[in-house]
Amino acid sequence: MIVKKPTIVIYTCQADETLLREVCAGIEEEGVLYELASRSFGNADALSLLACDTSMLGVGIGMNGKSMSLHIKGMNVNRGSDETMALFAYEAPSVDEARGLGANGARVIKKRPLRLLE
Amino acid sequence: MRLIAGVDIGNSTTEVCIGERGADGRIVFLGSALRPTTGTKGTLPNVHGIKAALLAAVSAAGRDMSELSVIRINEAAPVIGDTAMETITETIITESSMIGHNPSTPAGAGTAVGEIVSYGRLYEAKEGTPYLVTVPRTADYDTVAATVNRMAQRLDIRGMIMQADEAVLVENRLQKKIPIIDEVRHIERIPEGKTAAIEVALPGQSVRMLSNPYGIATLLSLDAAATKSVTPIAKSLIGKRSAVVIKSPGGIMKENILPAGAVSFEATVPTTVNIDEGAEAIMRAMAAAGEIRNIHGQSATNVGQMLSRIRDGMAQVSGEHASDVRITDMLAVDTLAPVAIAGALAGETCMEKAVGIAAMVRTRQLPMQQIADALARDLNTRVIVAGVEAVMASLGALTTPGTRVPLAILDMGGGSTDAALIDENGSVELTHCAGAGELVSMLIQTELGLGARTTAEQIKKYPLGKVESLFHLRLESGEMQFFDGSIDPRLFGHVVLMSPEGMIRIDEDIPMEKIVQVRREAKRKVFVTNALRALRRVAPEHELRRIPNVVLVGGSAEDFEIPEMLMEEFASYRIVCGRGNIRGSEGPRNAVATGLVLSSMGEASV
Structure with missing residues (x-):
């Protein structure tokens, strides 16, 4: 039997430590588990796509430097299209935005309304 | 062959019906249209809406406006309705003494009692005293956890109240688990040095100790007199996920009963009734008063103002x-309105008792002739003000397949509920009751504490669903609906309204079940009460059982649940009751306009 924890997967490539800490805090506050792994190359979008495929919960976050992206498995741009789009993507987010991205990734799983920063 | 148009100007919509007299004298219906009423019913601005509706109906039938030979406008009932709402109790806390709210993620569970100390002054705290620590937003969760862990070796820290949404983060880093409440917006208003009790409910439950007066008494060691005074606090904490109660010797929280005032009926039997007695007593008194000439409210009171x-x-x-x-x-309805508590710490509200009133005013004849003249000038056609609205509605309703006289119609519009009974001889008995769709919207808006009236109106009209994932939603009936492409993430986790144009998000965080309950209750309070009231007035000898058929017409008859509610209610009186289907095709709409066209049969001059 393969035992795998239900986690949000985060793939990072030279991620900004302060922002990464906020993303993790956002997920933790919502009570969801996460897994961190670092990769040697890849932009935020590509990393988060990879991550969401690995995640048992279907939620993946990718970070490269300050840029970050959150993908949900199977969330397509248009009906019938295979092209997926990120639920959230930031180039250089604020601390609050990073925390919000983590929290929202967890909220998608918990079926709670997303926290949308105005 | 020239065309005949019937125009019905209602409080919220203007409906038209186009017919043509055939060679054999029979009328053939060509089409109908519906547009919002422009301006207040019975005033000149109505002309714009009428013209728009006429144009739509005529062109849909493939004809030209110049072919109109006569336009027949309803003699609108000289009644106008309005609604008002006023709370009759209010809760005041002097020297803020409680917080009760629902942070999405508090941490730990259980109760704690201690003296309040702020995070910044923790170093001044004394050994041996139980403490509750308040933490401002500026403090970092890692530092807070580390500090508390270090201090806990010396101090007795029982619980925490945080401003930021970080309770779980801190709790995960604490060595000794304690209850933590977070998202308390006005943390600086919590008085230091006072004794307080906090409670975090177990997952899926609500607070048990602090929503119970004896629970508060146990935690804060209160005497019998003080226990009595904290009852309103306990009451307002029912159903909360977390709560704080602060014992402040001078602090008082009380429930004020505002002078609601009395209503007096100028009627066959002059009667006065106090608003405090509730809606039911008011309606009973009104029914007993006989024919009502006028209604007054006691001056300088809430009802007087309303x-x-x-x-x-x-x-x-x-x-x-x-x-x-x-x-x-008038129709009085008991309701509850969430009102922000004066001096609250996290934006708490308290459900206060309120009375909603719909009142109906009898005016002089509305200036329909002015509208007719303006329309005649604009369109260069003959315009006649013809027939009483209720008679025309009855005529129109009789085009519903399966109906026969004697027949009662129940016209449920926006402003008033009207009933008419047409018997075998063609004589018509009619009545108008205050209270209809607009009162329902107002009740929904206040009870759910909605910011906008439009949201309440949409809730009234459309069934609900909850977006449970990006690919499916659960409808209020329990059914699931799946989608191929993903649903807009902004709708995710929210309750939405299933309008024909797409989903409408409800921003307020209210459970779907609660909205359904409030919506159904509001409709029942207004429409079932009014249907019985109106039909009793027109029934022979005021005996409901003597009405064999009831046809529901008007805007609210199109509602997705009101007709079923009424059918259930009338079943016990053995009345055949159902939604009208005017001309076998129009549904409950267009009864008056159709009646107007039909009534032209009797007039040779056309």
Whole structure:
């Protein structure tokens, strides 16, 4: 039997430590588990796509430097299209935005309304 | 062959029906249309809406406006309705003494009692005293956890109250687990040095100790007199996920009963009734008063203000002096309204008792002839003000397949609920009752504490669903609906309204079940009460069982649940009741306009 924890997967490539800490805090506050792994190359979008495929919960976050992206498995741009789009993507987010991205990734799983920063 | 148009101007919609007299004298219906009423019913601005509706109906039938030979406008009932709402209790806390709210993620579970100390002054705290620590937003969760862990070796820290949404983060880093409440917006208002009790409920439950007066008494060691005074606190904490109660010797929280005032009926049997007695007592008193000529509210009280506000509004519409405006019917409904508590710490509200009132004003005849003249000039056609609205509605309703006289119609519109009974001889008995769709919207808005009236109106009209994932939603009936492409993430986790144009998000965080309950209750309170009231008035000898058929017409008859509610209610009186289907094709709409076209049969001059 393969035992795998239900986690949000985060793939990072030279991620900004302060922002990464906020993303993790956002997920933790919502009570969801996460897994961190670092990769040697890849932009935020590509990393988060990879991550969401690995995640048992279907939620993946990718970070490269300050840029970050959150993908949900199977969330397509248009009906019938295979092209997926990120639920959230930031180039250089604020601390609050990073925390919000983590929290929202967890909220998608918990079926709670997303926290949308105005 | 020339065309005949029937025009029905309602409080919220203007409906038209186009017919043509055939060679054999029979009328063939060509089409109908519906547009929003422009301006207040019975005033000149209505002409724009009428023209728009006529144009739509005529062109849909493939004809030209110049072919119209006569336009028949309804003699609108000289009644206008309005609604008002006023709370009759209010809760005041002097020297803030409680917080009760629902942070999405508090941490730990259980109760704690201690003296309040702020995070910044923790170093001044004494050994041996139990403490509750308040933490401002500026403090970092890692540092807070580390500090508390270090201090806990010396101090007795029992619980924490945080401003930021970080309770779980801190709790995960604590060595000794304690209850933590977070998202308390006005943390700086919590008085230091006072004794307080906090409680975090177990997952899926609500607070148990602090929503119980004896629970508060146990935690804060109160005497019998003080226990009595904390009862309103306990009451307002029922159903909360977390709560704080602060014991402040001078602090008082009380429930004030505002002078709601009395209503007096100028009627066959003059009667006065106090608003405090509740809606049911008011309606009973009104029914016993007989024919009502006018209704007054005691001056300098809530109800007095409400009725005079309605009077002023109506005076503006009808151009009469406010003292000449006579309120001839009203519907009072008990309700609850969430009102922000004065001095609250996290934006708490308390459900206060309130009364909603719909009042109906009988005015002089509405200036329909002016509208007719303006329309005649604009379109260069003959325009006739013809027939009483209820008679026309009855005529139109009779085009519903399966109906026969004697027949009662129940016209449920926006402003008033009207009933008419047409018997075998063609004579018509009619009545108007205050209260209809607009009162329902107002009740929904106040009870759910919605910011916008439009949201309440949409809730009234459309069934609900909850977006449970990006690919499916659960409808209020329990059914699931799946989608191929993903649903807009902004709708995710929210309750949405299933309108034909797409999903509408409800921003307020209210469970779907609660919205359904409030919506159904509001409709029942207004429409079932009014249907019985109106039909009793027109029934032979006021005996409901003597009405064999009831046809529901008007805007609210199109509602997705009101007709079923009424059918259930009338089943016990052995009345055949159902939604009208005018001309076998129009549904409950267009009854008056159709009746107007039909009534032209009797007139040779066309």
